[in-house]
Amino acid sequence: MALVGIVFATFYCAQVKYRLQSSLVMERLKSIRDGFYLPLKVYAPLSIISYFNEVQNGCFDPFTNSCPQPPPYYYLPLIAALFIAMAFLVNAWRLRSDERDFSKGLVLGTIFGAFVFFLFMMGGFWGWDLFV
Numbered sequence: 001m002a003l004v005g006i007v008f009a010t011f012y013c014a015q016v017k018y019r020l021q022s023s024l025v026m027e028r029l030k031s032i033r034d035g036f037y038l039p040l041k042v043y044a045p046l047s048i049i050s051y052f053n054e055v056q057n058g059c060f061d062p063f064t065n066s067c068p069q070p071p072p073y074y075y076l077p078l079i080a081a082l083f084i085a086m087a088f089l090v091n092a093w094r095l096r097s098d099e100r101d102f103s104k105g106l107v108l109g110t111i112f113g114a115f116v117f118f119l120f121m122m123g124g125f126w127g128w129d130l131f132v
Contacts, residue, residue, distance in 0.1 A: 028101045035105025036112070039088050043081070043113030047120035050077035054124030081117050085110050 057074050059067035092106040
């Protein structure tokens, strides 16, 4: 009877330990996810704005230079994306000791968001008809 009690107690303690560890892992993953989605909330609308900006104003003619001068707002999405990326990366660097998992997600989200921004910008520049 004592052997059954020891086996049951060991099994129960193992289950409690597993639940605690899985909740800690889920908390870490939630923190990484939150850090990953924060830059994407900024880069998604900025990418769409950049796409339409390139569709309307993008021109590439290196041989004859027949492209008109771009409007003053033409480079704003690109400059905004650069400064936002720098701000997110500086913030991730500052948070690396306090909230390490959130910081990792922030860096990964910034890299992925910058890639999506570049993809949409080039898509609009080369005239891909995604939204038009």
